[in-house]
Amino acid sequence: MTQDNVRVAPAWDRPDPQVLQRFREHSVANLGDALDRLNIVDGGISPVWHGAKAVGTALPVLTVAGDNKAVIAALDHIRPGDILVINAFGYDGRAIVGDNLAQRFDVFGAVGAVVDGYVRDGAIIEKLGVPV
Template sequence: MDTENPMSRVWPLPVRGEPFQRADADSIRRMEAIGAATACAKLHSMGVTRTAVQGPTALETGSRVVGSALTLQFMPQREDVASGLGQEYVERDTALWAVLETVQPGDVLVVQAWGSNFTGCFGDMLVRYFKRRGGAGIVVDGRIRDAARVRELGVPIWCTGTTPHYASQTDLFPWAYDVPVAAGGVLCLPGDVVVADDDGAVIVPAGKAQELIQDAEDHEDWESFSRMRLEQGARLSDYYPLSPNSRAEYEQWRDNQAKLPAR
C-alpha cells in the first residue's frame, strides 16, 4: 500500500479498466461525413435507441468531431476514500491526470460527471495537454472552467456549461478511466465511436459502426439529392422521404454522378 497517497488507504485509486480496441481509422474516416442526427436516427432504426448524450452542447457553434471513445468516470466524494480537501494537488494522482497520459491522436474523451453544475472537469492546462497529445475532442456531462482560454485552444468540446471550480472542489472526484461510463444518460464503452456536432453528441456502439456507415452513406446521398430537388421546386411529400418513384430517380442520379470525372 502506498502510505503517501491517501487515496490508497480504503480503495486503490485510480481505477483502470481492461485494455480495449480503438475504432479503426477507416471507420472514423467514413463516419466523418455522417452528422449526429443521421447517426442517431439510423441507430434507432437498428434497435439502439439511447445514443444521444443529453445535456452537453457545443462550447463553440460549428464544432464537429468524430473519433474513438476514451472514457473517464467521476464518482461522488467520500472523505474517507477520496475528496478535494487536499486541493488541486491531489488531482494529479487521480484518473483525471492518468487518462490524459493515454490519449492517442484522434481520441474523443467521454466523461461521466453526473451533470454536475459545480465540477470543472477540465481547464486550460488539461485541455492544452490533451490537444498536444493529439486528442480530437471532449464530451463531458458536466462543466469546464477557464472558458476563454479553452476556447482559444480550438478543441471541440461538448459540456453543460462553465464554472470557476476545479475538478474535485465540490461533490465529485476523478475515479476511473478505460471503464464503461454513463454520459448524459447514455452508455459509452471504451472504443465506441463518438459523432458530435451542433445537434449534440451521439455514441455509436463499436459493433454497429460498419452497419451504420453503410446505411448512413446512402442516407446522406439521397438527402443531398432530395435537397437539390426541393430547391428546384419539387413537392416535399415526393422527396422527403423518398417515394418508390423518387427512389428510382435518385438511383439513376447517383449512377450518373458516379460516372462523372473526378474534379
C-alpha cells in the same frame, strides 16, 4: 490496474480509422436517426464553443463529481484520435475540465472531449480550437 486510487481498465482495440472516416461524412442528426437514437448524447450537453465538433474513439472516464483526478490519470492512456468521454454525473459545483486540461488533451493526441459536468475557460478553449 489501480494507480493512486484510480482504476484503469486494460487497453482495447480502437476501431479502424476508415470506420471513423465514414462517420465524418454524415451529420450527427442523420447518424442519430439511422441508429434509432441509441447512445445519443443528452440534450443538456452542448459544445463549449460554437462549431466545435470531433469524430474519434471514445476513451471513457468515470470520475467522482467535482474531482478531476481520473481525468488527469486518463492523459497517460490517450491515443491519437481519442475523444475523452467524461462522466462527472452532471456536477456543476466545480469544473472538471478547463483550458489547461483541454490543451493537454490536444498535446496528447485527443481530438476532443465530451463532459457531463462543468467546464470552465470556454473562451480560451475556443481559441485553442479544442472541441469540448
